[in-house]
Every structure is written in structure tokens, then in C-alpha cells.
Amino acid sequence: MKTAQRPIGLAVVGAGYWGPNLVRNAQATPAFRLEYLCDIDIERARRVLGQYSTVRASASLDEVLADPAVDAVVVATPAATHYAVVMAAIEADKHVLVEKPLAASFVEGRELVEAAEERGLVLMLDHTYCYTPSAQYLRDLIRTGGLGDLQYLDSVRINLGLVQRDVDVLWDLAPHDLSIFLSILPEGVSPVSVSAQGSDPVGAGRACVGHLNIQMNTGAMAHIHVNWLSPTKIRTIVVGGSARTVVWDDLNPLQRLSVYDRGVDRADPAELGRDARAATIVSYRTGDMVAPALTDKEALRSVMEEFAESITHRRAPLTDGRSGLKVLALLEAATASMQQGGVSMPVLTDLARSPEEISL
Template sequence: MTERLSVAVVGAGYWGPNLARNFSASPDWDLAVICDLDIARAQQVADRVGGVAVSASLDEVLADPSIDAVAVATPARTHHPIVMAALRAGKHVTVEKPLADERGRGAEMVETARASGLVLMADHTYCYTPAVLKIRELIAAGELGEILFVDSVRINLGLIQPDVDVFWDLAPHDLSIIDFVLPHGLDAETVAAHGADPLHTGKACVGYLTMPLSGGAIAHIHVNWLSPTKIRQMVIGGTKRTLVWDDLNPQQRLSVYDRGVDLAEQSKTTTSDARAAHISYRLGDTWSPALPEKEALSSMTAEFASAIREKRQARTDGASGLRVLSILEAARGSLEAAGAPYPVHTTHRSDNS
């Protein structure tokens, strides 16, 4: 039997209870303590998962030598100090998106973990859903061919966040998925972002983000807090097939279309007219892969434990969180430049990502 690891959940607000429930149910973990400045809120979460200990002192939690790891579910502006304190205390860390509130702080977290031989994992939860794992598998197997475009929509009538705009709130999900499923990850060199604040909240509530990718592909992300309808959809087009992921359709989350445009060799004429190209339309079958029913956070906690035991980087490691941060910071720069393309501080993907 593999010895169970001990974890503390820091933050008992929106996401902390989900983490606590999954760590408590995991065969890999013992949930040791819920830590939150609001001790009553921490107690409510603890009671739901069997009455584990609670604490209002992060220092007290980090000083406990029996605790192997910390799961951070607090506002983004607090990630850097909490994670740095945990790493200095010798704890492995998983932290919810985004990794930090700015790239420089995220880079320091990643470097500290690397130098200390500790696992720093970005809790990019969608990357552990059966649908996204299947998308990654299909692309890796060449089922879609060379990727031509990614078009993602994440809109709803949502909560306007007090500390971040719609890009920093919603786009990390789509960015982390793109980084996870594409062979070269988030390799964009520039980002163009357009945002609007029609309610005069002081931050973008509607946003459009465009990134050229390697090989001539392009990715586009639409995020919106003001839509009366909720849409969670990603379309990934390739030279062989196109995949549509509809996260709100439990009966058919994934659809693979053998339909597209085939562009034959350019006509061997002297004209430069693009219409001289031979274009044909492919109308083949549509199929839907079978997906297992498994909660993403359950898979995330298992991956966190495996990475620690095997002394390797997690699938969604700190570097993947840093690549997402790099895109978000470039988007912020593009917004300030009225939508002009803005350079991305690149972070290369490791072989383990």
C-alpha cells in the first residue's frame, strides 16, 4: 500500500469546499486541516467533510511537519505570498487559477519550487475533465490533422469580479485548455485583445482575444459577463477533421466532424488569382466519442499525489500556469494599446506538460 499524503486546504470560500470534498474522498490523501481567516466558514467546510481540524493561522498550518502539501483557493492577489510561504516551509503546492496576479510573481513561485525540488501545480481543473483529456488524446493521435484554428466561447450572465476583469476571470480556463491539448501549447508570440465596459464598472466586462499560433493557426477567445445565455463551447479545426466541445451538453459533449475544405495544389497557370486554386468540400461522417463519468477534481488530486510520489512535474505544472499568465499580461498590454498586437513573454513547455 502506498502511504497516504497529508494536505491542508487554504481558503474556504467558493472553490475551497470543492477541493476539501475531493481530497477527503481521495485514496491518496488525508485532509488534515481547513485554513481560513473566517474560522466559522472554515468550520462549516470541515463539518461537511467529516469534521477535520480548522485553523485561522497559515503560519500554524505551515509549521506542522506532518503536512506534505497545501491546496490554495484564495483570491489571486494572495497567491504569491501564500504559495511562497508554503514552498519555503517545504510543502508541495497546488493553486487555483490564475497562478498569480502578475507574471513576475508567478515566475518567482515557479523558480522557487524548482530550486526546492517541490511540486507546484496549477489547478487548471478543466484539463482533468474526461472531455478535455479525450481532446488531447485525439489531437496527439493525429485524428484532426494539423491544427488550423481554435475558436472558444465562454459567456454567461456572471458575477462581475471586484478585483479582476473578464479576461482574468474567464479566459484562464480556455487558455489552459489550449495549452494542454495542442502539441506546442500556448506558443503565441503576440496577442490582440479588445474589451468593453458598457456598464462603466471600471473593468472590461466583454472581451475578445486573438492569438496567432505556430504553423499559421489562429486562436480566438470570446469572454463575457453580460450574456443572458450561458455558452461553454470550443471548436478546434484541423486539416482532417473538426472537433466541437459543448460542455453544457451532457448527452454529447464532443462531436468530431469529418467535414471541411480541401485546398488542392494551385492551378499551374500564370494567373495569381486565388480563385485559380482547386477547392473541394468534404462532407463525411460525424461521431461522438464515449466519455467516462469522472469528476475532474478527483483526477486532479490523483495527479498531484502522483507527481509528488514520482518526483516529477505535474501535467498542469507551474510553467503551464506561467504561460497562461503571460497571455493575460499581453492581453492587458494590448487593451492599453487600443487592441494593437502585444508581445508575449514566452515560457516553453516541458516534455512532462
């Protein structure tokens, strides 16, 4: 466990696609001292570290977890291995930051959350987009009432992507948008049901195109479109409120956020007299567009800083284990809906109990 006399000893497990980014940001975070890069392919780990690195490469997770210099572990292994690796780290009394998704199922994810909470350990999800300046600005704007009442959320995340071997497009791409939505929702707004549809036009054996609809307890709706087969890359989120609407274009570095004072206002029925029963009268509001100035900071650096601060101050991070569990609940409901032709499925609302024990 961390002491006040030294930095937090850290090990990164997994030297694949995301591992080098984690190594770079861990080494740039003063609160951490990177002790190990662990991978079953030790030569790959050594290549990532470089010839002159003082960080140790290891092919043994047991060796890493047995070292008292390691206080925390970052897990960047395939999703199917998350449960075993994260649970081993928790049982070794290590804090854990894990890539999405938390686990392969809600039941496994809940076991990890409970194990970490029982030991007083930080369990955090690397939901990187939640730590972007755009997401942080949007969260503050929504939660301070700057958008008015939330009306809808709409996300498009499509590109000519890598068809995954172990998950469909919903499980691969939708966690990004689900985690963003959960992190920016105002107090008291939560998902209650999900419907999803998917298609496999190329015969990959899993859905390559997916549409997911989420109904909120306030009547607001969220929609997510994900696609591995699009020749163009689009990453756009639109959040509509009764006062303003925000468009987040993540591929536009010069103007990622645009805040529009434009929308539809409903006339007060009391002012319409007898005609109010005949028609719903609306007026269209056209105001200014503002592009807020955002800081230019790598989101993964903020992830590492949040992980370190959560360990140091013994507090829950923004994307804690329970937020990862909510994402799993939504994904499992979406999968069940897709398997049944798109019917609406309830979302688990009591994360402390098993699916079999919950009646919604």
C-alpha cells in the same frame, strides 16, 4: 515531506466558493489524508467541515505550515493573495496546488516557479478543465494527428456572471480556455503574439466583455470570447484541423464532443494546369460526425489524483507551475494590447528570464 508509510498529509487553505469542493475531493482521494481546512473565518471553515469531522479547522496559516503532518497545501484564496500564501508554503517545504491564476503578475509567478524548482517541490495549477474527459480525449486526438494540421481554435465562454472586484473578465474567465489550449496544442505549436479588446458597457470600472486573438508560430489562430453580461450561458470550443474538426459543448452532458469529418480541401496546383494562377480552387468535404463515448468522472477528482501522483513519483504534473506561467504571459500581453487599443503584443517565449531581458 511524504514518507512511504503514510498518506500525504494535506491542508486546504480557503473555505470560500471552491474550498468545499476541494475538501470533498481531497477526502475522496485515498493517497491524501486531509489534516486542516484553514480560513481567516474559522466558523466558515467549521461549517464546511461539519460537526463530526476529524479534520482540524484553523484560522492560522502559520500553524498549518508549521505542522510536520502537512506535506502539501491546496490554495483556494483570492488571486491577490496567491503569491504570499504559495510562497509561504514553498518556504515551509510543502508541495502546492493553487487555483488559477498562479499569481497576480508574471514576475511574481516566475518567482514562485523558481522557488519550487530550487526546493524540488511540486507546484501545480488547478486548471480543472484540462482534466475533463473531453480535454483528455481532444489532447490525444490532436497529438496523435487525428485532426491533421491545426488550423484554428475558437472558444466562447459567456454567461450572466459575477462581476469581480479585483480582475476584469479576461483575467477571470480566459485562463480556463488558455490553459485548455496550451494543454492540447501539438508538439512545436506555440503562441507568439496576442491582441485583445474589451468593453465596459455597464460602468463597472473594468472590462466586462472581452475578445482575445492569439497568433501561433505555425500561422494557426486562436480566438477567445468572454463575457459577464450575456443572459445565456455558452461554453463551446471549436478546434479545426486539416482532416477533422471537433466541437466541444460543455453544457451538453449527453454529447459534449462531436468530431466532424467535414472541411475544405485545396486542390493540388499541379493538377489545375494554367488555371491555377487565376483562382484558388477548393472542394468541400462532407463526411460523418462521430460522438465519442466519454467516461463520466469529476475533473477535480482527476486534479487531486494528478497532484498526489506527481508528489509520489516526483514528476511534473500536466498543469505545472510553468504552464501557469505561460497563462500569465498571455494574460499580461492581452492586458497590454487592450490598454493600447488592441494592437498586437508579443508573448514571452523564454520563461526563465524577465520581460525586460527579452527581445522578441
